[in-house]
Amino acid sequence: MSLSVHIQKKLGSFETHVDFETASDPLGLLGASGSGKSVTLNCIAGIMKPDFGRIELNGRVLFDSEKHINLPPQKRNIGYLFQEYALFPNMTVLENIQAGVRAGTRRQKREAALEALERFHLQDVQNQYPGTLSGGQKQRTALARIMVGNPELLLLDEPFSALDSYLKWQLLWEMSEYLKPFSGDVLFVSHDRDELSKLCSSVCILDHGKSEAVQAFQEFLLHPVTLAGAKLAGYRNISEGTVHNGVFHSDSWGISVPCTDPQAKAICLSNDHLHSLRNGDTDIAIECSVICRLAEGDKDVILLHPKHGAQDAILCMNVSKETFFANNQLSVYFTPADAIILTSVSKTGE
Amino acid sequence: MDWFPLLNSLRIAAISTVIVFFLGIFSAYYLARLPRFIKGILDVILTLSLVLPPTVVGYLLLRVISPKRPLGIFLNDFFGIRLTMTWCASIIATAIVIFPLMYRTARGAFESFDETLASAGKTLGKSNTYIFWRIRMPYCRQGILAGTILAFARALGEYGATSMVSGYTPGKTATVSTTVYQLWRLNDDALAFKWVLVNVAISAAVLLAMNYFEKRSMRSGGSLK
Numbered sequence: 116m117s118l119s120v121h122i123q124k125k126l127g128s129f130e131t132h133v134d135f136e137t138a139s140d141p142l143g144l145l146g147a148s149g150s151g152k153s154v155t156l157n158c159i160a161g162i163m164k165p166d167f168g169r170i171e172l173n174g175r176v177l178f179d180s181e182k183h184i185n186l187p188p189q190k191r192n193i194g195y196l197f198q199e200y201a202l203f204p205n206m207t208v209l210e211n212i213q214a215g216v217r218a219g220t221r222r223q224k225r226e227a228a229l230e231a232l233e234r235f236h237l238q239d240v241q242n243q244y245p246g247t248l249s250g251g252q253k254q255r256t257a258l259a260r261i262m263v264g265n266p267e268l269l270l271l272d273e274p275f276s277a278l279d280s281y282l283k284w285q286l287l288w289e290m291s292e293y294l295k296p297f298s299g300d301v302l303f304v305s306h307d308r309d310e311l312s313k314l315c316s317s318v319c320i321l322d323h324g325k326s327e328a329v330q331a332f333q334e335f336l337l338h339p340v341t342l343a344g345a346k347l348a349g350y351r352n353i354s355e356g357t358v359h360n361g362v363f364h365s366d367s368w369g370i371s372v373p374c375t376d377p378q379a380k381a382i383c384l385s386n387d388h389l390h391s392l393r394n395g396d397t398d399i400a401i402e403c404s405v406i407c408r409l410a411e412g413d414k415d416v417i418l419l420h421p422k423h424g425a426q427d428a429i430l431c432m433n434v435s436k437e438t439f440f441a442n443n444q445l446s447v448y449f450t451p452a453d454a455i456i457l458t459s460v461s462k463t464g465e
Numbered sequence: 466m467d468w469f470p471l472l473n474s475l476r477i478a479a480i481s482t483v484i485v486f487f488l489g490i491f492s493a494y495y496l497a498r499l500p501r502f503i504k505g506i507l508d509v510i511l512t513l514s515l516v517l518p519p520t521v522v523g524y525l526l527l528r529v530i531s532p533k534r535p536l537g538i539f540l541n542d543f544f545g546i547r548l549t550m551t552w553c554a555s556i557i558a559t560a561i562v563i564f565p566l567m568y569r570t571a572r573g574a575f576e577s578f579d580e581t582l583a584s585a586g587k588t589l590g591k592s593n594t595y596i597f598w599r600i601r602m603p604y605c606r607q608g609i610l611a612g613t614i615l616a617f618a619r620a621l622g623e624y625g626a627t628s629m630v631s632g633y634t635p636g637k638t639a640t641v642s643t644t645v646y647q648l649w650r651l652n653d654d655a656l657a658f659k660w661v662l663v664n665v666a667i668s669a670a671v672l673l674a675m676n677y678f679e680k681r682s683m684r685s686g687g688s689l690k
Binding site for chain 2: 157204
């Protein structure tokens with residue numbers, strides 16, 4: 116099972132340039148809004164036509180600009196789960212599912228739809244219209260409608276972005292259960308790393324229309340490679356700067372860090388890597404004034420302003436609930452080895 | 466009282482509405498896919514008969530189908546057909562006058578369509594014909610129904626263009642509206658008034674039907690979304 120996508124598409128002044136290949140595991144496409152995620156999915160599904168490039172699914176060419184191949188979406192055999200599910204409002208749940216069956220006589224189609232109705236636990240609402248369904252029932256109907264067609268690839272376009280957090284959790288869990296028996300490829304698009312982490316084992320970052328190299332998900336969380344990646348991985352302490360003679364100068368934090376990578380464009384630190392005490396001789400200190408203290412789950416977060424840094428610079432440090440500081444002037448420390456060096460563009464994007 | 470004018474009005478309105486129903490919908494559907502410039506020009510041409518005086522439409526139509534013009538001569542020589550002064554000419558004239566009503570309401574309805582539904586249909590392997598008739602049309606049925614009724618109502622009231630191409634021949638081309646004019650001209654006030662009442666009754670019935678459908682589709686539309 117493999118999908119390979121190498122395409123370019125220009126829409127107005129926005130250019131999408133995407134290169135990635137999937138292995139057997141579900142791949143997450145992670146990008147901020149407006150990073151070209153939907154364009155990419157639409158090109159893969161055949162709803163939009165890329166300007167250049169090639170798309171291949173399990174050895175089958177879906178699109179090739181040089182050979183003038185462009186299969187219509189009907190023949191690509193790709194399941195597309197749209198953001199708001201795109202259920203047909205004039206059809207019942209059963210009719211919607213039946214619309215997804217691709218082959219067979221009328222009777223065979225009905226039987227396939229009835230079987231899916233049972234598999235996705237929708238018997239009770241089979242004669243209802245989509246407008247009367249709950250969020251979970253809508254999602255199951257949309258999934259059932261796709262799965263009865265036996266797609267080779269499943270595209271998920273931010274299916275959880277409009278939901279409140281409890282429902283999101285519930286539907287994520289449900290989705291992962293229903294996707295278990297699915298043997299095809301899965302491409303899951305989102306701007307939220309928490310959603311992706313539950314369904315995907317590897318991730319590809321999209322930044323301003325450019326794709327970056329595919330990374331394993333855990334690796335991406337601990338060692339993001341690019342500035343865009345660090346932001347999407349949830350890092351809050353990020354400082355851009357420049358390298359001179361093996362030293363990285365951070366203007367916004369007002370410090371210098373030893374750095375061997377001449378390509379370094381920024382460094383980032385997790386909230387846990389900032390400490391209020393010096394741990395080793397090589398630790399780097401940042402003199403800060405405390406802005407405020409926020410409760411975040413079972414920890415507190417202290418927002419700090421580096422005294423010798425830029426005016427709008429802010430650092431975040433995790434502290435336990437029991438820790439208190441006497442005054443609002445504080446020196447924080449980090450070990451240089453903990454700092455993650457970022458290059459602003461990835462190798463594949465260049 | 467001879468009921469022929471009523472029958473004639475109804476059949477002209479019904480047939481021209483059926484023709485315009487399909488023509489209007491397909492024009493609205495295909496025009497939306499054209500480049501902006503061509504779309505703008507065609508849009509003006511297709512809407513022109515809405516704002517032109519019906520007599521101008523009638524005059525232009527006469528220039529095309531008159532037995533002294535090329536098309537009229539052709540039809541007469543090869544098929545022995547003379548269109549002017551027949552009720553068939555009324556159908557053509559009425560269709561031209563009511564076409565913009567259908568076309569513009571259908572266009573508005575199609576513009577409100579959620580294109581994601583069409584994309585979903587395509588990725589599910591559905592043909593464009595299926596998507597048009599089973600997804601797009603049901604979704605837009607409110608606007609299309611309203612446009613159809615509006616076109617029918619306007620067709621019933623058509624006077625100017627039809628009287629120019631079909632004239633007034635009792636028992637052949639007389640419609641309700643031309644009959645009222647003729648009776649008034651002949652000073653038959655009592656009969657003219659009867660036809661006026663008939664006309665008002667029919668128009669009111671059509672408008673009532675339109676309101677009924679609008680309310681009903683609003684209710685079902687509410688539960689569908």
